[in-house]
Amino acid sequence: MNIQDYKGIYVFIQQVDGKVAGVSHELLGKARELAQKMETKVTAVLLGYQVSGLCGDLASYGADKIVLVDNKDLEIYSTRPYAYAVCKVIEHFKPAVLLYGATAIGRDLAPRVAAKIRTGLTADCTKLDVADDGTKNLLMTRPAFGGNIMATIICPDYRPQMATVRPGVMQKIKPVEDASAPVDSFAVEIPESMKDVQILGVVKKESHKIDIQDAKILVSGGRGMGGPENFKMLEKCADVLGGTVSSSRAAVDAGWVDKDIQVGQTGKTVRPNLYLACGISGAIQHLAGMEDSDFIIAINKDETAPIFDAADYGIVGDATKIIPIFTEEVKKALADRKK
Amino acid sequence: MDFKLSAQQEMARTLFRDFAEKEVKPLAQEIDEEERFPTETLEKFRKYKFMGIPYSKEWGGAGCDTLTYEICLEELSKVCATTATMLSAHTSLGTWPILKYGTPEQKEKYVRKLCTGEYVGAFALTEPNAGTDSSAQQTKAVLDGDHYVLNGNKIFITNSGYADTYVIFAMTNKSLGNHGISAFIVEKNFPGFSVGKEEKKMGIRGSSTCELIFENCIVPKENLLGQEGKGFSIAMATLDNGRIGIAAQALGIAEGALDETIKYVKQRKQFGRPLAKFQNTQFEIADMVTKTKAAQLLMYRAAIAEDEKPRYSEEAAMAKLYCASTAMDVTTRCLQLHGGYGYTREYPIERMMRDAKITEIYEGTSEVQKMVISKYAFK
Amino acid sequence: MNIVVCIKQVPNTNEVKIDPKTGTLIREGVPSIINPDDKAGLEAALRLKDSQGAHVTVLTMGPPQAETALREALAMGADEAVLVTDRAFGGADTWATAHTIAAAVEKLPYDLIITGRQAIDGDTAQVGPQIAENLNIPNISYAEEIKVEGEYVTVKRQFEDRYHILKAKMPCLITALSELNTPRYMTPGGIVDAYQKEIKKITRADLDVADGDIGLKGSPTRVVKTFTKSPKAAGTLVSNLNSQEAADYILEKLKEKFII
Numbered sequence: 012m013n014i015q016d017y018k019g020i021y022v023f024i025q026q027v028d029g030k031v032a033g034v035s036h037e038l039l040g041k042a043r044e045l046a047q048k049m050e051t052k053v054t055a056v057l058l059g060y061q062v063s064g065l066c067g068d069l070a071s072y073g074a075d076k077i078v079l080v081d082n083k084d085l086e087i088y089s090t091r092p093y094a095y096a097v098c099k100v101i102e103h104f105k106p107a108v109l110l111y112g113a114t115a116i117g118r119d120l121a122p123r124v125a126a127k128i129r130t131g132l133t134a135d136c137t138k139l140d141v142a143d144d145g146t147k148n149l150l151m152t153r154p155a156f157g158g159n160i161m162a163t164i165i166c167p168d169y170r171p172q173m174a175t176v177r178p179g180v181m182q183k184i185k186p187v188e189d190a191s192a193p194v195d196s197f198a199v200e201i202p203e204s205m206k207d208v209q210i211l212g213v214v215k216k217e218s219h220k221i222d223i224q225d226a227k228i229l230v231s232g233g234r235g236m237g238g239p240e241n242f243k244m245l246e247k248c249a250d251v252l253g254g255t256v257s258s259s260r261a262a263v264d265a266g267w268v269d270k271d272i273q274v275g276q277t278g279k280t281v282r283p284n285l286y287l288a289c290g291i292s293g294a295i296q297h298l299a300g301m302e303d304s305d306f307i308i309a310i311n312k313d314e315t316a317p318i319f320d321a322a323d324y325g326i327v328g329d330a331t332k333i334i335p336i337f338t339e340e341v342k343k344a345l346a347d348r349k350k
Numbered sequence: 351m352d353f354k355l356s357a358q359q360e361m362a363r364t365l366f367r368d369f370a371e372k373e374v375k376p377l378a379q380e381i382d383e384e385e386r387f388p389t390e391t392l393e394k395f396r397k398y399k400f401m402g403i404p405y406s407k408e409w410g411g412a413g414c415d416t417l418t419y420e421i422c423l424e425e426l427s428k429v430c431a432t433t434a435t436m437l438s439a440h441t442s443l444g445t446w447p448i449l450k451y452g453t454p455e456q457k458e459k460y461v462r463k464l465c466t467g468e469y470v471g472a473f474a475l476t477e478p479n480a481g482t483d484s485s486a487q488q489t490k491a492v493l494d495g496d497h498y499v500l501n502g503n504k505i506f507i508t509n510s511g512y513a514d515t516y517v518i519f520a521m522t523n524k525s526l527g528n529h530g531i532s533a534f535i536v537e538k539n540f541p542g543f544s545v546g547k548e549e550k551k552m553g554i555r556g557s558s559t560c561e562l563i564f565e566n567c568i569v570p571k572e573n574l575l576g577q578e579g580k581g582f583s584i585a586m587a588t589l590d591n592g593r594i595g596i597a598a599q600a601l602g603i604a605e606g607a608l609d610e611t612i613k614y615v616k617q618r619k620q621f622g623r624p625l626a627k628f629q630n631t632q633f634e635i636a637d638m639v640t641k642t643k644a645a646q647l648l649m650y651r652a653a654i655a656e657d658e659k660p661r662y663s664e665e666a667a668m669a670k671l672y673c674a675s676t677a678m679d680v681t682t683r684c685l686q687l688h689g690g691y692g693y694t695r696e697y698p699i700e701r702m703m704r705d706a707k708i709t710e711i712y713e714g715t716s717e718v719q720k721m722v723i724s725k726y727a728f729k
Numbered sequence: 730m731n732i733v734v735c736i737k738q739v740p741n742t743n744e745v746k747i748d749p750k751t752g753t754l755i756r757e758g759v760p761s762i763i764n765p766d767d768k769a770g771l772e773a774a775l776r777l778k779d780s781q782g783a784h785v786t787v788l789t790m791g792p793p794q795a796e797t798a799l800r801e802a803l804a805m806g807a808d809e810a811v812l813v814t815d816r817a818f819g820g821a822d823t824w825a826t827a828h829t830i831a832a833a834v835e836k837l838p839y840d841l842i843i844t845g846r847q848a849i850d851g852d853t854a855q856v857g858p859q860i861a862e863n864l865n866i867p868n869i870s871y872a873e874e875i876k877v878e879g880e881y882v883t884v885k886r887q888f889e890d891r892y893h894i895l896k897a898k899m900p901c902l903i904t905a906l907s908e909l910n911t912p913r914y915m916t917p918g919g920i921v922d923a924y925q926k927e928i929k930k931i932t933r934a935d936l937d938v939a940d941g942d943i944g945l946k947g948s949p950t951r952v953v954k955t956f957t958k959s960p961k962a963a964g965t966l967v968s969n970l971n972s973q974e975a976a977d978y979i980l981e982k983l984k985e986k987f988i989i
Contacts, residue, residue: 027888087893090858090867090868090869090870091867094862114888114889115870115871115887115888115889116888118854118855118870119858119868119870119871121855122823122827122853122854122855122856122857122858122859122862123858123859123861123862123868125823125824125855125859125949126824126827126828126858126859126862126863127862129824129949130824130949131822131824131948131949131950132823132824132855132950133853133950134823134852134853134854134855135852135853135854137987150953153852154852155850155851155852155955156740156742156745156754156849156850156852159742159745159754159957160754160955160956160957161955161956161957162952162954162955163952163953163954163955163956164950164951164952164953165950165951165953166949166950166951167951168949169949177987179987179989180987207867207897207898207901208867208869208895208896208897208901209895209896209897210893210894210895211883211894211895211896212893212894213891213892213893213894214891214892214893214894215890215891216890216891216892228988252988252989276696276697277379277696284988285983285986285988287979295614295617295618295691296691296696298617299613299617302617306986306988307964308979308982308983310975310979314966314968317619319964319966320964321964322964322966323964323965323982324964324965324966324967324978324979324982325964325965325966325967326966326967326968326970326975326978326979327966327967327968327969328968328970328972328975329972332972333972333975333976333979334976336972336973336975336976337975337976337979337980339976340976340977340980341980341983341989344980344984344989345989357797357800357924358920358921358924361797361800361801361804361915361920361923362917362920364760365804365914365915365916365917365920368914369914398913398914398916399916399917399918399919400916400917403917407918407921411918412916412917412918412920412921413918413921414917414918414920414921418917422917
């Protein structure tokens with residue numbers, strides 16, 4: 012393999028049901044930045060069936076060129092047909108870098124490709140950079156050990172340098188209206204031997220109530236919420252964040268909520284990624300149930316409330332006023348990202 | 351002297367600890383408050399084959415050594431003494447004597463089912479007038495042709511009401527004193543046998559503790575356990591083995607109390623700092639941790655002795671004496687470190703203190719243990 | 730039916746702490762466990778053993794202490810255990826690891842291979858699909874439910890907002906999610922049995938692989954540095970913000986942490 016033959020930053024575009032995934036836009040944005048440093052161009056790799064209409068969108072988000080593999084066999088994602096097609100693209104176009112979103116698709120597709128063509132793959136990156144030691148190697152940084160440490164990884168001797176990238180981390184560019192980029196229609200015939208998994212059905216999920224011990228995000232209310240009707244705003248907030256509502260013992264004792272969402276010594280112990288404590292004083296029995304949460308934000312009117320000793324960030328204020336505004340802001344931020 | 355557990359024993363401890371944390375701990379407060387026998391845990395014991403841990407695979411047991419079994423009781427007791435009582439009464443008192451003294455037919459009939467948990471076992475020696483003075487048996491057994499007729503009653507019997515088999519002691523020949531007591535295997539549906547009222551207790555409140563009533567109870571001749579007149583020595587030998595289990599229980603209670611308290615004093619702040627930063631707290635904890643460790647070594651020594659030598663009464667007595675007093679002492683001091691919160695039922699420490707007391711009483715009071723130990727000291 | 734379950738012994742990363750003075754991981758005293766996703770895979774295999782009489786072999790690539798994980802799997806009910814171990818395998822990235830494991834698995838009879846989705850230390854989720862590629866068999870990742878009928882497996886394959894129902898002919902490889910099931914406990918008797926069984930060892934000499942494809946030499950990726958994130962300092966308390974400012978402040982913090 013001659014490293015010099017490999018050029019360009021390629022981004023695997025994830026499309027499902029004819030919609031481009033947000034992470035692909037983010038990767039195009041990052042790719043533009045990397046392409047500048049590597050003095051090269053950004054190419055989007057789009058697989059699917061009858062998806063050429065998405066090319067304009069990809070150009071708006073930063074693709075200099077699009078490689079389009081349009082094939083009925085690629086209509087719905089399936090591991091081996093997609094891996095086969097991506098390998099053909101790599102063999103033909105020889106990219107220096109190929110990025111994928113670290114999604115349920117990307118994290119299945121990329122390793123299969125990496126094993127097939129024999130190259131390095133770094134998973135779930137949160138940072139990408141270019142080495143300034145003359146090699147212009149891609150520096151791929153990612154969390155390991157359950158997020159306790161970060162590692163920076165390179166793939167010096169093999170090409171393409173591949174990485175799956177965590178969604179929601181990279182920045183997409185402001186889309187350029189009426190952008191266009193040249194489209195290279197690349198035909199790939201998927202051999203029968205690759206079509207060895209049948210798709211019997213595709214079922215979309217409806218959201219259902221999550222157990223607070225399984226939830227990754229908890230919006231928790233206490234006595235400071237004032238009454239049961241104010242738990243509705245916590246539900247809306249949790250919905251928007253993709254989490255669920257929990258509470259302190261005070262709210263349960265007051266009959267505002269069910270005991271099954273109580274966090275604490277006589278309730279459940281939780282360790283979500285985010286614990287948003289609203290109007291909870293932080294009595295020791297409550298802390299015992301949530302102090303191992305990864306990230307704790309607390310809102311309470313009383314600045315001496317003990318919850319602030321456990322929180323990463325504390326806001327002295329009225330949760331019943333802050334939460335509705337916060338929920339709106341989150342809605343806006345998420346809508347922005349989808350565009 | 352190797353103070354390490356084997357890899358197998360360590361793995362078993364991990365299993366027991368995991369099980370105790372996930373399956374037993376969540377129920378502990380509820381079964382204490384409701385005075386409820388944890389039948390769901392009994393079901394899980396059956397499923398995961400915990401009902402015959404120290405007995406051989408030949409009999410449907412797990413084939414583990416005694417220490418592994420005691421570690422199970424230790425780990426269970428850290429979170430729920432009631433659950434440990436249920437298992438130790440079944441295993442050490444209800445199953446052991448049949449395995450040790452039973453005829454091949456009796457073993458075939460009962461031991462396998464006890465080891466798999468199909469049967470739950472119990473042991474009945476204590477009577478209203480025969481506690482520490484256990485040889486003052488008033489329950490009578492009279493041979494009549496092909497069966498014995500039993501009359502009398504037993505009190506404070508653990509697992510009663512849920513047991514399928516009971517190892518019962520009764521007087522067959524009063525003129526021989528101790529040597530006139532015999533052991534019997536009584537099945538719950540033998541005619542004339544009934545379970546009486548349930549005791550309301552200070553601690554281990556989920557444990558089933560009832561009176562047994564024998565009114566012309568018919569016990570087949572084949573159910574005499576061992577020989578006539580050997581009952582008392584069977585009872586004493588069974589209690590020797592059982593009391594290591596109580597030592598394990600007491601030890602677990604002390605360890606559980608310390609775990610909870612160390613967590614608490616790190617969190618609880620007064621006068622601007624955690625209780626753990628005060629020297630009184632530190633010295634109390636240091637003292638209790640050391641005592642508990644010493645208790646653990648005594649218990650482990652007794653468990654190993656049971657497998658190594660035919661007589662281990664001295665080790666067993668020392669283990670029970672010391673572990674029980676440690677449990678009582680440690681739980682009391684731990685509750686004190688919790689302050690007012692410790693007195694409420696919101697924290698488990700008051701239950702642990704209530705549970706600890708029984709370990710100084712049942713399966714031979716601490717006074718009895720001292721009698722045993724001093725007997726050996728003066729040899 | 731022969732099932733090979735690939736497991737990894739990992740430190741329990743929930744209990745790993747950072748030394749505040751040196752900023753490095755404190756690994757001593759951290760218990761080693763069977764990786765949770767792998768344990769779910771093992772449980773799935775044991776359920777097939779219970780219902781269909783499948784023969785379950787558990788395999789791991791690791792240093793000698795990985796044997797404990799194999800014993801635990803045996804104590805849960807696996808029939809056989811294989812330890813793939815050799816200094817030559819050390820330092821391997823996912824490519825080299827998958828290549829080595831695939832070579833070892835080839836020596837065993839298999840209809841179904843089950844791996845966990847990802848390990849809680851490496852967190853890559855790459856080895857499963859790469860083993861399948863090395864063996865030239867299909868793989869189905871993110872399995873939420875597994876059914877076996879005759880020569881076919883039917884799997885509920887999880888995506889973020891939907892699932893696919895997929896059917897494949899064996900031999901194939903499935904990666905399991907810890908949500909797949911609740912793994913059973915070991916039994917005390919199972920532990921006794923586990924320590925009486927012999928664990929088969931596979932070393933470099935037993936495998937048909939090239940030196941350049943295993944261990945550090947066989948790894949296309951390389952770690953240039955590791956570092957810890959800044960330790961959890963005392964929290965920051967802000968007051969005197971109005972409600973809008975407070976809402977914005979919280980949003981900003983969530984963005985910093987990539988929660989939004």
